[in-house]
Amino acid sequence: MGLILTEDQLILRDMAKGFFDEKSPVERMRTLRDSQDETGFSRDLWKEMGDLGWLGIPFPEAVGGADMGYGELGIILAECGRALAPEPFLSTVLLGGNAILLGGNEPLLKELLPEVCSGERILCLAFQEQGRFAPYSVETRATRDGDGFRIQGSKQFVLDGHVADQIVTLARTAGSTGERDGLSLFVVDAGAAGLTIQRSELVDGRGAAQVSFQDVTIDGARVLGEIDGAADLLDAVLDRATIGLCAEMVGCFEEAFERTLEYLKTREQFGVKIGTFQGLRHRASEMFGELEFARSVVLDAQSAVDDARDDVAECASGAKARCSDVACLIGGEAIQMHGGIGMTDEEEIGLFFKRLKAAELTLGDAVYHRNRFAGLRGY
Amino acid sequence: MSSASIDEFKQEVRGWIEEKLPADLRVGNRRDLPKESLGRWIKALVSRGWIAPQWPKEYGGGGLDRKQAAALMRELKAVRAPIVSSFGTSMLGPTLLEFGTEEQKQEFLPPISRHEVRWCQGYSEPGAGSDLASLQTRAVKEGDEYVITGQKIWTTGADSADWIFCLVRTDPAAPKHDGISFILFPMHQPGIEVSPLTLIDGSAEFSQVFFDGARAQAKHVIGPVNGGWTIAKRLLQHERSTDGGSEGGITGAMKETLADLVKREVGLQEGVLADPALRQRLADQELEARALRLTMARAGAEARAGQTARDIGSLGKYRWANMVKNEQDIAMLALGTKGLGWSGAGFEDTQLERTRAWLTTRADSIWGGTNEVQLNVIAKRVLQIPE
Ligand SMILES: Cc1cc2nc3c(=O)[nH]c(=O)nc-3n(C[C@H](O)[C@H](O)[C@H](O)COP(=O)(O)OP(=O)(O)OC[C@H]3O[C@@H](n4cnc5c(N)ncnc54)[C@H](O)[C@@H]3O)c2cc1C
Numbered sequence: 001m002g003l004i005l006t007e008d009q010l011i012l013r014d015m016a017k018g019f020f021d022e023k024s025p026v027e028r029m030r031t032l033r034d035s036q037d038e039t040g041f042s043r044d045l046w047k048e049m050g051d052l053g054w055l056g057i058p059f060p061e062a063v064g065g066a067d068m069g070y071g072e073l074g075i076i077l078a079e080c081g082r083a084l085a086p087e088p089f090l091s092t093v094l095l096g097g098n099a100i101l102l103g104g105n106e107p108l109l110k111e112l113l114p115e116v117c118s119g120e121r122i123l124c125l126a127f128q129e130q131g132r133f134a135p136y137s138v139e140t141r142a143t144r145d146g147d148g149f150r151i152q153g154s155k156q157f158v159l160d161g162h163v164a165d166q167i168v169t170l171a172r173t174a175g176s177t178g179e180r181d182g183l184s185l186f187v188v189d190a191g192a193a194g195l196t197i198q199r200s201e202l203v204d205g206r207g208a209a210q211v212s213f214q215d216v217t218i219d220g221a222r223v224l225g226e227i228d229g230a231a232d233l234l235d236a237v238l239d240r241a242t243i244g245l246c247a248e249m250v251g252c253f254e255e256a257f258e259r260t261l262e263y264l265k266t267r268e269q270f271g272v273k274i275g276t277f278q279g280l281r282h283r284a285s286e287m288f289g290e291l292e293f294a295r296s297v298v299l300d301a302q303s304a305v306d307d308a309r310d311d312v313a314e315c316a317s318g319a320k321a322r323c324s325d326v327a328c329l330i331g332g333e334a335i336q337m338h339g340g341i342g343m344t345d346e347e348e349i350g351l352f353f354k355r356l357k358a359a360e361l362t363l364g365d366a367v368y369h370r371n372r373f374a375g376l377r378g379y
Numbered sequence: 380m381s382s383a384s385i386d387e388f389k390q391e392v393r394g395w396i397e398e399k400l401p402a403d404l405r406v407g408n409r410r411d412l413p414k415e416s417l418g419r420w421i422k423a424l425v426s427r428g429w430i431a432p433q434w435p436k437e438y439g440g441g442g443l444d445r446k447q448a449a450a451l452m453r454e455l456k457a458v459r460a461p462i463v464s465s466f467g468t469s470m471l472g473p474t475l476l477e478f479g480t481e482e483q484k485q486e487f488l489p490p491i492s493r494h495e496v497r498w499c500q501g502y503s504e505p506g507a508g509s510d511l512a513s514l515q516t517r518a519v520k521e522g523d524e525y526v527i528t529g530q531k532i533w534t535t536g537a538d539s540a541d542w543i544f545c546l547v548r549t550d551p552a553a554p555k556h557d558g559i560s561f562i563l564f565p566m567h568q569p570g571i572e573v574s575p576l577t578l579i580d581g582s583a584e585f586s587q588v589f590f591d592g593a594r595a596q597a598k599h600v601i602g603p604v605n606g607g608w609t610i611a612k613r614l615l616q617h618e619r620s621t622d623g624g625s626e627g628g629i630t631g632a633m634k635e636t637l638a639d640l641v642k643r644e645v646g647l648q649e650g651v652l653a654d655p656a657l658r659q660r661l662a663d664q665e666l667e668a669r670a671l672r673l674t675m676a677r678a679g680a681e682a683r684a685g686q687t688a689r690d691i692g693s694l695g696k697y698r699w700a701n702m703v704k705n706e707q708d709i710a711m712l713a714l715g716t717k718g719l720g721w722s723g724a725g726f727e728d729t730q731l732e733r734t735r736a737w738l739t740t741r742a743d744s745i746w747g748g749t750n751e752v753q754l755n756v757i758a759k760r761v762l763q764i765p766e
Contacts, residue, residue, distance in 0.1 A: 003677040004684055264764055276766055281758035282751070288762055289694050296673040297666075318666045370662040371655075379642055379652045379661065 002071055002303025003296065013075045019052070020083040026348050029084040033205035039163050040207035041086040043119075049076075050119025055093055058240075059101060063113035069306035070240070074247035074298065081251030084355055086206050088122055089248070090362075091160035094241035096123025099168045103185060103224030103233045112166065112187070124164035125241075126155035126188075126211050127234070133364035135170075135234060136180050140213065142171035147220040149173075149186065154212035159362075161209030162199035165190050169213070173228050180231040185224040192216050204358040205351070239316035242363045243301045246319040249327055249359045250298050253291050256334045256352040260284070263338055280337060287333055290326045297322055314376050321369035324360040331356035388447050392454045399423040400460050407459045407633075421463055421494050431468050431492040434476065438484060439492030445683075466498040466536070467491035471544050474614045478602045487563070499566070500618075501531040501545030501588065502611070509752050511546070512555045512608060516590060518547035518562060520597065525549075525562060527570075527593040533746070537573045537586035540566050544614075545595075550605050561607035561614075564595035580738035581721075618747045619696040633736065634729045637664065637706050644713040660709050667702050671695065689761055697753040700744040707737035 005013065023045060032040060049055055057073045059065025066072075077089060097116050100108060100123070115121035130137060140153025151171050161167060167188045175182025188195065194214040202208055225233035264275030264284060274280060301315035309315075331353040335342040342349050364372070401416050424430050427441055432448040434440020443451065455462060472491050475484055490496040507514040516529025527547060537543070542565050550558030566573070570593035575583040602610045635643075641661050645654050652658035678691040710733045711718040718734050720726030726734075744750040758764050 003673065004680045004686060261762060261764070273765060275764040278755070281764055282754040284762055284764065285694075285754040285757035288757060289698060292691070292694065293670040293674055293698070296677050297670050299677065300669075300673050318669065321662070321666060322670065367659065370659050370666070373666065374652065374658050374662040375650070377638070377662070377665065378650070379638060379647065379658060 002306060003299050005071075005075070009071060009075055012072060013079070015052075016054075016076050016079040017082075019049075020079045020085060023048075024083045024085045026084050026351060029086055029205055029351060030348075032086060033201075036201075040160070040201075040205075041088060045085075046087050047119035049087065050117060053117075055089075055119050056117030058093065059097065059113055059117055063109050064117040065113070066117075070243060070247075070302035071299075071306055073244060074302045077244050077247040078251030078254070081248035081253075081355075082255040084252070084351055088124075088160045088163075090241065090245060091124040091164065092116060092122050094244040095125035095159070095237060096164070096166065096168045098237045098240050099123075099125055099185060099224055099233070100187070102236050103230070104187075105221070108187065108222065108224075121166070122160060122164045123166050123168060124158050124161045124209075125168045125170070125237070126158045126161060127170040128157045129153075129155060131156075133361075133368050134178075135238060136183065136231065137177050138170055138172045138183060139177050140169070140171045142173050142184055142186060142218070144173075145217060149184075149218045149220070149223075151186065151188070151213040151216045151218060154210065156210055158209045158211050160207060161197055161211050162207050167195075167211060168224065169211075170230070170234060175228075182228050183230045183234065184227045185230040185233060186218045187222040187224065188213075188216060188218060192218075202358060204354040206358070235313065238363060239312050240305060242316045242320045242369075243298070243305060243312075245359055245363055246294075246298045246301065246316075246323045249323045249356065250291075250295050252352060252356055252359070253294060253323075253326060253330050256330050256349065256356065257287055257291055259349055259352075260287070260330075260334045260337050267339075274337075283333060283337075287330055290322075290329055294319075294323050294326045314373060317364075317369040317373040317376065320364060321366045321373060324364075324366035324369065327356040327360040328366075331360075385446055385450055389450050389454060392451055395427075396454060396458060396460065400458065404461055405459045406461075408461050412461055417461065420461065424463055425493050428492060430463055430494050431472060431488075434472065434488065434492060438476075438488035440488075463494060465491070465494070466500055466544075467496065470500065470614050470617050471498050473617045474544075474610060475601065477613065478610050483599070483601065496542055497536060497540045499534050499537045499540035499543050501534055501537075501543045503533045504530055505532050509749055511611070512559065514546055514548060514559065516545070516547050517551070518549050518560060518595065520549075523597050525595045525597060525600075527562075527564070527590045527595060529590050531588040531590075532586075533576075534573075534586050534588050535584055535746075537566065537588050538575050538584075542566060543588075544601075546607055546611055549607075553605060556608045558605055559607040559611065560604050561601045561610040562595050563599040563601065564593065568593060570594065578738075579741065580735050582739070615748065616690075616692050619692045619753075634732060637661065637710060640710055640729070640733070641713045644715075644717075657709065657713060660705075660712075664702070664705055664709055667698070667705070671698050671702060674698075691761075693748070693753040693756040693761070696747060697744075697750055697757075700750060703740045703743050707733065707740050711737050 053066045054076045056065035057068045061067045080087065080089060100112050112121065116123060127135060129139060140151065140155065142149040142151045151169060153171065167190060169186045169188045171184055171186060172182050173184040194216040196212045198210045200208055200210060224230065261284060264280060265273060267274045297319045301319040304312045304315040334349050335353050338347065338349050341347050400420060403413050404416050404420055428436060428439055429441045429451065432441035432443045432451055436442040468491060472488060475487055502511060504514050504516060516527065516531065518525040518527045542563060544563050546559055547562055548558050549560040570591050572589040574587045576585050576587060577583045578585060638661060641657060645652050645657055675695050681687045714730055714733060717726065717730050720731055720734060759766060
């Protein structure tokens with residue numbers, strides 16, 4: 001059923017906790033941010049995670065993966081969230097990696113995925129063209145050119161686009177913006193002629209890029225899924241990535257909530273611990289409830305993927321709708337309950353607040369996902 | 380129990396339901412079920428011990444293990460069979476199984492599992508609601524009996540109950556939690572007066588109960604004299620878990636699902652609800668119901684695997700209460716003024732039913748510990764924030 005962790009999963013969780021405690025305290029995130037590190041994460045640590053087999057969790061053994069499930073991946077992602085580790089799980093494993101796994105032909109899988117699993121290759125997915133999440137609003141065009149294609153257009157908010165070796169690119173081969181039909185996915189090498197990649201730093205300290213395509217030519221063999229018919233593939237990739245992102249968010253909720261709870265138990269005002277005030281006690285109870293509910297729906301969504309259930313899309317949207325709301329609640333309350341100190345850059349709780357806001361708005365907010373869920377439910 | 384034998388059990392249950400459950404009862408837990416049909420159905424359940432599926436057979440239960448009982452419940456719900464449950468099965472029974480003497484179990488459990496004796500819960504008093512332990516109803520020992528004087532309120536089903544499980548003060552000098560006993564006595568006797576209260580939904584199933592020299596046998600004290608508070612709290616846990624675990628609560632009994640009602644009243648345009656705000660609320664409501672069900676299932680699975688000792692009962696009761704209230708709030712918004720009918724012409728049954736349910740469900744965040752009390756319990760017991 002996947003609602004509780006198995007013995008093996010508990011061991012994996014303890015291992016991951018130990019790993020991040022030792023190698024990735026929250027402070028590391030701040031150091032990377034303040035030093036304006038060019039990569040934005042640690043390639044060494046990423047390779048170590050590759051060596052541990054964590055990056056290959058959702059990939060088959062034939063391409064160097066561990067052939068495990070989202071139950072396991074979610075455990076690692078939650079610990080990442082807890083530690084605010086900026087390593088490129090979302091871009092490389094969940095978005096780019098899944099696009100190749102689910103849509104690539106045999107040679108592409110063999111060429112690209114082994115190094116994803118080992119931590120030596122960074123991927124990204126360039127799909128977004130506007131601020132609000134609207135995956136089919138694609139104006140970037142790919143036109144036929146002999147055996148291959150030529151891409152023209154630009155993409156925003158390409159997570160880890162500044163360091164990716166391949167940019168999996170969503171472009172329109174037919175139809176007009178907003179339509180599900182007419183979309184195609186391509187694997188573009190970062191060094192391709194006509195490609196401009198500009199790095200931007202995000203509010204949570206992580207990196208993304210603006211990517212523009214000036215007549216970038218693509219070999220016909222580097223198409224994922226079907227030409228004009230990539231929307232289903234895109235949905236499947238986004239659903240898995242969304243579920244993974246939610247798992248990371250739950251880890252982040254846990255840590256932000258625990259820190260806030262600790263503050264309620266230690267900070268004194270009016271001669272008493274602030275946690276004695278009922279106004280705060282009730283709100284803490286509310287946060288606890290939301291955290292538990294979020295955990296349940298994310299575990300269920302993970303097993304929906306692992307058990308190949310037919311409600312993955314409903315579960316993904318349901319989980320992201322909830323996690324986005326909970327991110328707002330727990331992030332906001334975490335700052336509020338810390339009072340003035342919570343507003344300082346020095347206090348770490350603000351880093352959680354920012355990471356949660358970034359996650360809330362990435363891959364669709366609560367309103368988007370409730371609407372999608374409603375559509376899937378026939379209203 | 381292996382999964383193969385669970386499958387066999389499921390098949391058996393299915394066949395049995397097919398044979399015993401008439402079509403006119405396949406509408407969920409409604410108040411207006413045809414009496415004769417219902418009576419036969421209850422008899423059939425009793426004959427299998429399935430009024431109390433998990434109780435030992437010697438007390439008239441079904442002797443099922445947890446998986447079998449869960450399978451039985453799923454099969455029953457799948458065909459919208461009326462689920463027969465009572466204060467006896469859901470609250471008193473489990474408490475007796477834990478704290479009762481053998482003699483007490485033999486005396487009280489079989490009539491509950493035969494659905495013969497109705498119980499009511501004498502906890503709340505006019506001055507003791509959330510602060511239940513400040514209750515004042517007195518019980519004074521006289522020979523083999525206790526003589527009871529005082530008043531209870533909000534006693535659900537008191538006017539039709541045969542027996543009451545009641546909290547009484549047996550030691551007024553002791554600190555308030557230490558002078559309370561948990562005692563059982565019959566309702567049909569001199570010295571008890573029941574006066575029904577009409578609630579905002581028009582129903583009168585709740586009463587004030589006045590005791591003036593009512594009598595209880597001393598052997599019907601459950602647990603130690605003056606040690607009733609522990610038992611009272613344990614029973615409240617059973618009460619809270621009664622509904623936290625069920626997905627729909629009263630929803631299951633509605634003639635029409637919320638989604639169908641909203642779709643019909645608001646209308647679809649190209650497959651999308653015409654009101655985007657209600658669309659959001661309906662989706663949120665469905666997701667809340669799923670999340671609640673998953674969370675209760677997870678808590679159960681964790682407890683069985685020995686992974687956590689977190690008591691999630693209060694959270695379940697709290698979220699369940701909000702969920703069932705919210706369902707009716709949404710229904711009312713969708714109905715508009717069609718949701719404002721009380722009687723007379725112009726309103727359909729499905730609409731009137733929603734109006735009443737909207738009123739009835741206001742109580743769900745009050746009984747069994749108010750929402751505020753549940754949040755207090757979570758802060759104190761689960762989060763362990765010092766007071
Ligand atoms: C439909 C229904 C059925 C019931 N059935 C039964 C029954 O069968 N048997 C029985 O014994 N009782 C029954 N009750 C009674 C029920 O248990 C009480 O109503 C409930 O415990 C609240 O007590 P009260 O009504 O005295 O409200 P009060 O305790 O006076 O509460 C008033 C308000 O103050 C708030 N409040 C109180 N204390 C605190 C606190 N410490 N912190 C924050 N807020 C607080 C409450 O949350 C509430 O909002 C039933 C009630 C209803 C509505």
